Amino acid sequence: MPLLELVNLDVGFDTPEGEVHAVNELNFSIEAGEALAIVGESGAGKTQSMMAVMGLLADNGHVSGQALFNGNDLLSMGAGELNQHRGSQIAMIFQDPMTSLNPYLSIEKQMIEVVMHHQGLDRAEAHAKAVEMLRAVRIPDPERRIGQYPHEFSGGMRQRAMVAMGLLCEPDLLIADEPTTALDVTVQAQIGHLMSELRQTSNTAIILITHDLGVVAGLCDRVLVMYAGEVVEWGSVEQIYYQPLHPYTRGLLESVPRLDQPDDAVLHAIPGNPPNLLALPDGCKFRDRCPKAHDACREEPPIRQGGEGHSYRCFLERTDE
Amino acid sequence: MLRHALGRLLGVLPTLLMLITVAFFLMRVAPGGPFDSEKALPPEIEANLNAKYHLDESLAQQYFRYLGQIAVLDFGPSFQYKDWTVNELIAQGFPVSLTVGLLAMTLAFGVGTLLGITAALRQNTGVDYSLMGLAMLGISIPNFVIAPLLILLLAVYAGWLPAGGWDGGFASMVLPVVTLSLPVTAYVARLTRGSMIEVLNSNFIRTARAKGLPEIVVIRRHALKPALLPVISFMGPATAGMISGSVVIERIFSIPGLGSYFVQGALNRDYTLVMGVVVFYGVLIIILNFIVDLIYAWLNPKIRYDEKR
Numbered sequence: 001m002p003l004l005e006l007v008n009l010d011v012g013f014d015t016p017e018g019e020v021h022a023v024n025e026l027n028f029s030i031e032a033g034e035a036l037a038i039v040g041e042s043g044a045g046k047t048q049s050m051m052a053v054m055g056l057l058a059d060n061g062h063v064s065g066q067a068l069f070n071g072n073d074l075l076s077m078g079a080g081e082l083n084q085h086r087g088s089q090i091a092m093i094f095q096d097p098m099t100s101l102n103p104y105l106s107i108e109k110q111m112i113e114v115v116m117h118h119q120g121l122d123r124a125e126a127h128a129k130a131v132e133m134l135r136a137v138r139i140p141d142p143e144r145r146i147g148q149y150p151h152e153f154s155g156g157m158r159q160r161a162m163v164a165m166g167l168l169c170e171p172d173l174l175i176a177d178e179p180t181t182a183l184d185v186t187v188q189a190q191i192g193h194l195m196s197e198l199r200q201t202s203n204t205a206i207i208l209i210t211h212d213l214g215v216v217a218g219l220c221d222r223v224l225v226m227y228a229g230e231v232v233e234w235g236s237v238e239q240i241y242y243q244p245l246h247p248y249t250r251g252l253l254e255s256v257p258r259l260d261q262p263d264d265a266v267l268h269a270i271p272g273n274p275p276n277l278l279a280l281p282d283g284c285k286f287r288d289r290c291p292k293a294h295d296a297c298r299e300e301p302p303i304r305q306g307g308e309g310h311s312y313r314c315f316l317e318r319t320d321e
Numbered sequence: 322m323l324r325h326a327l328g329r330l331l332g333v334l335p336t337l338l339m340l341i342t343v344a345f346f347l348m349r350v351a352p353g354g355p356f357d358s359e360k361a362l363p364p365e366i367e368a369n370l371n372a373k374y375h376l377d378e379s380l381a382q383q384y385f386r387y388l389g390q391i392a393v394l395d396f397g398p399s400f401q402y403k404d405w406t407v408n409e410l411i412a413q414g415f416p417v418s419l420t421v422g423l424l425a426m427t428l429a430f431g432v433g434t435l436l437g438i439t440a441a442l443r444q445n446t447g448v449d450y451s452l453m454g455l456a457m458l459g460i461s462i463p464n465f466v467i468a469p470l471l472i473l474l475l476a477v478y479a480g481w482l483p484a485g486g487w488d489g490g491f492a493s494m495v496l497p498v499v500t501l502s503l504p505v506t507a508y509v510a511r512l513t514r515g516s517m518i519e520v521l522n523s524n525f526i527r528t529a530r531a532k533g534l535p536e537i538v539v540i541r542r543h544a545l546k547p548a549l550l551p552v553i554s555f556m557g558p559a560t561a562g563m564i565s566g567s568v569v570i571e572r573i574f575s576i577p578g579l580g581s582y583f584v585q586g587a588l589n590r591d592y593t594l595v596m597g598v599v600v601f602y603g604v605l606i607i608i609l610n611f612i613v614d615l616i617y618a619w620l621n622p623k624i625r626y627d628e629k630r
């Protein structure tokens with residue numbers, strides 16, 4: 001049984017302009033200890049699909065489908081049951097470290113409450129554990145720092161404190177939403193290192209959300225490429241990097257800066273914008289931006305096999321390349 | 322923190338001086354004098370009286386004389402209540418006003434925050450809509466309309482409560498306290514609801530929920546304090562509002578508080594009494610605002626921190 005399996009996950013938001021179709025028919029699964037990346041441009045539905053899994057959608061949001069965690073559907077659980085999983089077995093690190101910590105509570109209070117609540121530790125034990133975790137994420141002088149408030153931490157330190165908070169209960173699944181975006185390169189590397197260490201020591205599975213294919217390579221086994229609320233291609237890191245089959249994935253890869261290119265090489269950001277989620281077009285949603293688009297693309301594209309565990313949603317055959 | 326407090330304290334002195342000055346001259350600009358009445362006094366008696374109360378001096382002399390008195394907390398003799406000093410009148414009336422005011426404040430902020438939080442947690446439900454509808458009513462209907470309505474309903478028709486008067490007992494307090502607190506309760510409820518909803522939608526509340534804490538803990542530990550900060554800073558203006566409200570309420574319910582003395586004094590051109598009440602209440606409002614400010618700073622780690630540097 002997979003650790004987490006999403007079945008036909010749909011997420012929508014009611015707005016005055018109509019329904020925003022943020023996530024459409026999302027299906028994937030992740031095994032214990034595995035690391036999966038979800039990549040795609042901003043607005044693709046990466047964050048909201050995971051918010052739905054965590055039961056954290058905004059009030060105007062709604063979700064359908066299933067999110068089976070060890071076989072139990074998180075989406076149909078009551079609050080009490082869901083809270084036994086959230087924070088202890090599934091932890092989420094949020095995108096915005098500047099606002100995701102409570103400015104009115106010390107870092108210590110925000111950290112110890114997790115372990116005190118889920119593991120029944122007393123204050124002193126929880127404190128010791130929190131200090132150790134801060135040390136592990138390379139917060140300098142953690143004994144002193146832990147008593148401080150979020151605004152006394154730099155952006156990078158806040159993000160690391162968020163990571164530490166997520167790891168305190170040694171979760172089975174860590175969902176990390178752009179955990180390194182706000183950070184400089186060395187800290188990015190440290191956090192990446194920390195997460196792969198965690199996989200080895202406590203067999204934690206990781207879902208890494210990012211719009212940056214560059215950070216995926218070192219950390220993940222598999223990649224899911226999302227576009228306009230749909231998965232358009234999925235496969236192993238090698239397959240996605242070296243044999244990308246969907247035109248969107250190729251576009252993404254071309255926009256990753258590479259070390260082997262001269263500094264002034266032009267970055268190929270994909271021209272155009274994602275479709276309006278209020279009124280999604282029929283057929284392939286990438287059609288307007290796709291260099292290979294043709295008449296058939298007005299129909300819903302099929303899911304094609306690209307290799308073992310490698311699929312993509314497009315009319316193009318492998319041989320059409 | 323200490324520096325913050327001292328700085329604020331020094332800052333209030335000019336405010337206070339301005340308050341005294343404006344009140345002093347406004348009072349004198351108003352037509353009439355303390356000894357005008359239907360039957361005219363013989364001129365030599367009036368001259369005597371004026372001399373006794375220094376009303377024969379120039380306005381500037383009187384002003385500085387008054388400042389000098391106030392500096393030693395002496396508000397002078399009342400013009401109207403012949404055997405009383407203003408200090409004595411304040412000592413007489415203030416405890417009554419304070420009782421009503423404190424009860425009304427407690428009621429307003431206690432009930433107001435509870436209603437506001439309830440509405441926020443039941444956002445966009447029938448409970449929320451009816452509470453906020455009531456609050457809108459409470460804010461828009463003035464005191465002097467609510468008071469007679471309540472008197473009619475609860476005193477005249479039902480006969481449960483006295484229609485006015487003051488014996489220091491619970492029954493005589495209910496109507497004035499409720500009337501005085503209603504608009505503030507309503508405002509506090511709306512304020513609390515708004516800020517609670519805003520806080521509940523913030524990212525750090527999402528983080529707290531992601532930790533798997535029960536919702537009640539999320540609210541108590543993470544949402545309550547930030548949601549109540551704006552409510553706390555409203556306590557200063559609320560006090561000022563209650564003090565002006567109490568002037569009307571004390572008249573309507575015939576309560577022998579400072580407000581009643583104030584109205585009486587204003588009608589009689591009792592300069593010293595009116596000035597005394599104005600200055601006294603002014604100082605009170607300033608001190609309370611100052612205390613609220615300190616509480617706010619103390620609750621807010623960011624301000625505390627900036628002060629430390």
Ligand SMILES: Nc1ncnc2c1ncn2[C@@H]1O[C@H](COP(=O)(O)OP(=O)(O)O)[C@@H](O)[C@H]1O
Nearest residue numbers: 013020022041042043044045046047048049058
């Ligand atoms: N509360 C909301 N109401 C309406 N639309 C929303 C809401 N939250 C998110 N969305 C929309 O859902 C889409 C997907 O967002 P998100 O999952 O955050 O994208 P990303 O892939 O960048 O993480 C976006 O178009 C966003 O505007």
Ligand code: SF4
Nearest residue numbers: 284287290297314315
């Ligand atoms: S289905 Fe057509 S438009 Fe869509 S990605 Fe494939 S080729 Fe491009």
Ligand SMILES: [Mg+2]
Nearest residue numbers: 046047048095
């Ligand atoms: Mg996102």
